[in-house]
Amino acid sequence: MIGKRVSTVAVVLIALLIMLTVSVASAKYFERQKLVEESSTCLGCHEDMRASLAGSAHQLNAEGQAVSPLAVGCIGCHDGWETHLDDPSAANISTPSSYSQMDQAEVCSRCHVTAHQTAMVSTDPHNRTEIACLSCHKIHGNFNKTLVKDDRENYCVSCHLSVMTEFRRRSAHPLESGNIRCTDCHNMGEAKDPALAVGLDWSCQRCHTDVAGPYVYEHPVAYSHLVDDGGCIECHEPHGSSNDRLLIQPAGGTCLQCHSIPAGHRTNHSGLGSKFACIDCHSGIHGSNDNRQLLDPDLGSKLFPDCYQSGCHIFNN
Secondary structure (H helix, E strand, C coil): CHHHHHHHHHHHHHHHHHHHHHHHHHCCCCCHHHHHHHHHHHCCCCHHHHHHHCCCCCCCCCCCCCCCCCCCCHHHHCCCHHHHHHCCCHHHCCCHHHCCHHHHHHHHCCCCCCHHHHHCCCCCHHHHCCCCHHHHECCCCCCCCCCECCCCCCHHHHCCHHHHHHCCCCEECCCCCCCCCHHHCCCCCCCCCCCCCCCHHHHHHHHCHHHCCCCCEECHHHCCCCCCCCHHHHCECCCEECCHHHECCCHHHCHHHCCCCCHHHHHHHHHHHHHCCHHHHCCCCCEECCCCCCCCCCHHHHCCCCCCCCCCCCCCC
16 A cells, blocks of 8 residues: 555656656746737737636736736747747647647646646546546636636536436435535545545545544444445445435445344344344444444433343443
8 A cells, every 4th residue: 555655656746747847848938028018919810819818817917917926828828929920820829729638738737737737647537538638628718717618516527427317316415406516525636546536435524524533432444445445435325325325225235245144133032133223223333432332322221221231231342
């Protein structure tokens, strides 16, 4: 596990170094005055492009504007502008939307050297499917905060259609009502995990603090990564389920994925113990501060009032 993390960090650092090196080598640094003046020349023919960026994160800098830490101009993104000014032709000016995935990333990285940008050329699963910056983001004529191509909060479902159907199951997280967003769990700037949800169990616990613990007696599955980076999703479907409480299987079937019914439950007291659902007795399924078997602290008065009083059974064992 440690070796895997080290190699992942190494990949991210190498990708960032390459991105920075390519960016410095291929993109000139423009003084603010030059950027404004040369971009203004572009607008002599392309005035409509100024309007298409007005009010967005890429609004063009102009004379008389207050100095901002990030100056934006046409010549920062469209290479070949010098030749184009002398000989205006569509053939000698670059359009980033026609670039390859890596070339788009390079252009964007001239300003956006972020965890998200770095991951898009290294560990992000979108990278492996050749999804580029402009596959999701639109620059001109787009006034959405994150510049995704439409104004839906959960733009991700444009591609992840099968996931959207999971949110329409009987028990589901409230995505369609707008109470949560995809990015509440899936961090697009997280470069460490190929599923974009590293430590998914802890992502769950940011909202579900009532079951987050810590507990004196932990239920290991709630905090350990067991099968396929499990944690909470060992028992719960993260998007939606046909079972109550997002459970993977109905009733005790979820428990029986890992646990068998103890022999004593089947034989002692005429098998009375096997006639109850697991959580009727083991209510501390996430953890307990009272009992290492995660038993309900009120079990002695609720279901079996004589078990502990008789001295045959000890509650905390």
